[in-house]
Amino acid sequence: MASAVQTHCDRCEAPLMRDAAYCENCGERTHRAKRLVRLAVRVEILFVILVALVIVGFTYVFYVQQP
Numbered sequence: 001m002a003s004a005v006q007t008h009c010d011r012c013e014a015p016l017m018r019d020a021a022y023c024e025n026c027g028e029r030t031h032r033a034k035r036l037v038r039l040a041v042r043v044e045i046l047f048v049i050l051v052a053l054v055i056v057g058f059t060y061v062f063y064v065q066q067p
């Protein structure tokens with residue numbers, strides 16, 4: 001993936017503000033925003049897996065401790 005700062009929109013070629021997340025002209029996400037979204041999705045999936053493991057763990061302990 002190119003690490004150079006994106007200066008123009010992929011879709012409409014309009015100049016982008018520095019560190020912009022969206023194109024002001026057409027609303028297309030910039031490379032930076034796409035990368036952040038991918039990272040956020042990954043973190044969210046990890047979090048969901050973690051919560052599921054905790055729930056399964058507590059359910060298991062609950063049933064094991066039944067008299």
Ligand SMILES: [Zn+2]
Nearest residue numbers: 009012023026
């Ligand atoms: Zn654009």
